[in-house]
Amino acid sequence: MENRIFNKEMECMPRRELEALQLERLKSLVDYCERNSEFYSKRLAKAGVTADKIKSLSDIQYIPYTTKDDLRDTYPFGMISVPMEKIVRVHASSGTTGNPTVVAYTREDMENWSEQVARLAVAAGANAGTIVQICFGYGMFTGALGLHYGLEKIGAVVVPTSSGNTEKQLKFMRDFGTDAIVATPSYCMYLAEAARSMADKYPMEMYKLKYGILGSEGSTPEMRAEIEKHWGSGIFCTDNYGMSELNGPGMSGECMYRDGLHINEDHFLCETIDSASGSVLGKGETGELVVTNLTKRGLPMLRYRTKDITSINYDTCKCGRTSARMHKIIGRSDDMIKVRGVNVFPSQVESALIGMTEISPNYLIVLRRENYSDSMEVRVELIDSSLLDRYGELVALQKRIQDNIKNILGIAIKVSLVEPNSIERFTGKAKRVLDLRNQ
Amino acid sequence: MYIKQLSVFVENKDGRLAEITTIIANAGIDIRALSIADTTDFGILRLVVDKPYEAEDILKAAGLTVSLTDVIAIGIPDRPGGFAETITAVANKAVAVEYMYAFISREQDRAYLIMRVADNETAIAALRAQGCDLLDGESVYQL
Numbered sequence: 001m002e003n004r005i006f007n008k009e010m011e012c013m014p015r016r017e018l019e020a021l022q023l024e025r026l027k028s029l030v031d032y033c034e035r036n037s038e039f040y041s042k043r044l045a046k047a048g049v050t051a052d053k054i055k056s057l058s059d060i061q062y063i064p065y066t067t068k069d070d071l072r073d074t075y076p077f078g079m080i081s082v083p084m085e086k087i088v089r090v091h092a093s094s095g096t097t098g099n100p101t102v103v104a105y106t107r108e109d110m111e112n113w114s115e116q117v118a119r120l121a122v123a124a125g126a127n128a129g130t131i132v133q134i135c136f137g138y139g140m141f142t143g144a145l146g147l148h149y150g151l152e153k154i155g156a157v158v159v160p161t162s163s164g165n166t167e168k169q170l171k172f173m174r175d176f177g178t179d180a181i182v183a184t185p186s187y188c189m190y191l192a193e194a195a196r197s198m199a200d201k202y203p204m205e206m207y208k209l210k211y212g213i214l215g216s217e218g219s220t221p222e223m224r225a226e227i228e229k230h231w232g233s234g235i236f237c238t239d240n241y242g243m244s245e246l247n248g249p250g251m252s253g254e255c256m257y258r259d260g261l262h263i264n265e266d267h268f269l270c271e272t273i274d275s276a277s278g279s280v281l282g283k284g285e286t287g288e289l290v291v292t293n294l295t296k297r298g299l300p301m302l303r304y305r306t307k308d309i310t311s312i313n314y315d316t317c318k319c320g321r322t323s324a325r326m327h328k329i330i331g332r333s334d335d336m337i338k339v340r341g342v343n344v345f346p347s348q349v350e351s352a353l354i355g356m357t358e359i360s361p362n363y364l365i366v367l368r369r370e371n372y373s374d375s376m377e378v379r380v381e382l383i384d385s386s387l388l389d390r391y392g393e394l395v396a397l398q399k400r401i402q403d404n405i406k407n408i409l410g411i412a413i414k415v416s417l418v419e420p421n422s423i424e425r426f427t428g429k430a431k432r433v434l435d436l437r438n439q
Numbered sequence: 440m441y442i443k444q445l446s447v448f449v450e451n452k453d454g455r456l457a458e459i460t461t462i463i464a465n466a467g468i469d470i471r472a473l474s475i476a477d478t479t480d481f482g483i484l485r486l487v488v489d490k491p492y493e494a495e496d497i498l499k500a501a502g503l504t505v506s507l508t509d510v511i512a513i514g515i516p517d518r519p520g521g522f523a524e525t526i527t528a529v530a531n532k533a534v535a536v537e538y539m540y541a542f543i544s545r546e547q548d549r550a551y552l553i554m555r556v557a558d559n560e561t562a563i564a565a566l567r568a569q570g571c572d573l574l575d576g577e578s579v580y581q582l
């Protein structure tokens with residue numbers, strides 16, 4: 001894969017210049033919010049923050065955090081900071097609990113958003129003429145339209161198939177010679193499996209996919225390897241990250257070196273904080289990601305608490321971009337559990353299990369308190385009947401899983417093999433933790 | 440030469456063994472021999488039944504992890520030293536035994552051994568040389 005950069009000036013800017021630009025944009029954003037946003041002007045006044053008090057980037061710490069609840073409480077248009085005739089687009093999150101969160105864009109916001117997506121799409125391998133199938137659901141969700149505009153900006157051939165209708169998706173992929181797909185990692189995997197199941201009729205050689213531009217949910221390196229193996233077309237998958245509150249996709253994305261997601265730092269100023277205390281962490285420390293959208297005007301976002309846990313690496317990447325890279329999201333601040341003082345995310349346990357054919361993908365973490373100390377058990381369902389012949393193989397499997405998890409978490413745990421289908425199934429978000437410590 | 444044996448993964452919880460064997464019983468399948476090995480968490484139930492393929496299907500349909508394995512069944516004299524002589528013959532050929540279980544029969548002076556070894560061919564040659572009676576599937580299922 002060729003190493004191409006969409007906007008060299010911005011993406012490879014020397015860090016000193018970049019930080020000066022960020023500071024200038026931060027000041028102007030605070031000034032803008034004071035003058036145009038009823039919501040932020042009150043909040044900034046209460047905290048005693050004015051634009052001229054921002055002398056360095058670290059002064060951002062005096063600005064209060066913004067949360068999802070703020071968006072819900074001001075539903076639908078309370079945080080919009082321009083007259084409605086300046087708004088050209090509105091999106092909303094699903095809002096499974098309470099009010100949906102509504103976001104709004106001016107024409108300039110739309111241009112910035114497209115620019116951000118264009119950069120990650122090029123970093124992921126797309127170019128003018130690349131035939132890209134967008135398999136995200138179109139609608140109020142920002143994913144599909146975000147990628148759509150960014151890909152058009154670089155001159156890619158956009159095929160808006162939307163989600164679902166797998167057979168049609170595969171037919172277009174074969175007939176159009178689709179080069180790239182935009183999808184969630186799980187749908188990309190599902191499509192590959194569906195293609196394989198029809199391989200007697202349509203051999204896998206008929207698919208020409210070269211790039212998987214994956215987002216909307218995280219993927220582990222193991223899952224990505226599985227996806228690439230399943231397609232077998234030499235597809236190269238990268239992750240990108242964003243959320244509707246921060247425009248949508250476009251905040252960050254991986255380059256061909258896949259060593260963290262490059263943040264569009266001229267647009268997004270990132271910090272990590274301790275979720276519990278709210279205190280800002282040092283550079284490179286792992287914590288909750290807090291993002292200020294420096295260029296958004298329709299519905300500005302100051303220090304938005306994403307609830308996603310990551311760390312940020314400020315070293316220059318092999319690809320030449322000077323932009324900082326965020327680590328793949330390791331969990332959500334509200335999913336985090338503490339076991340013997342160690343922060344544990346179910347996703348870390350999952351990453352140790354994925355790709356193991358001996359067990360089903362379902363698992364359950366059980367926490368207990370024994371002799372005043374926490375114990376953690378991971379239950380996995382044994383499905384490989386070929387291991388039943390030798391007792392030692394089951395014990396070895398147990399040990400292997402135990403070691404894998406210990407390597408990731410740094411704490412000893414117990415692994416229990418259980419019968420297939422004995423762990424409860426969930427149709428929505430799976431409940432992975434059973435905490436019995438206070439019983 | 441070989442007989443079919445079922446291995447079933449069983450969690451160590453109250454009543455589980457009863458539930459699994461009831462599934463087999465309800466299908467009218469007769470158990471000829473049985474052994475169970477367990478740790479504190481789980482066990483492997485090994486069964487020789489009169490209709491092994493049918494049993495495998497219904498246990499799988501019940502969602503269990505089941506495998507069907509070829510094991511060796513032999514008839515040995517039911518007298519002091521009968522087992523020791525047989526196992527010595529296998530041991531002398533350095534064939535590792537993964538697991539085995541034994542039961543006596545309704546016939547006079549005869550016991551049966553079911554064994555899973557690492558090297559079937561060598562074990563069978565050694566058992567033949569020892570004059571053991573190697574049983575085929577049908578004769579065991581109909582015991």
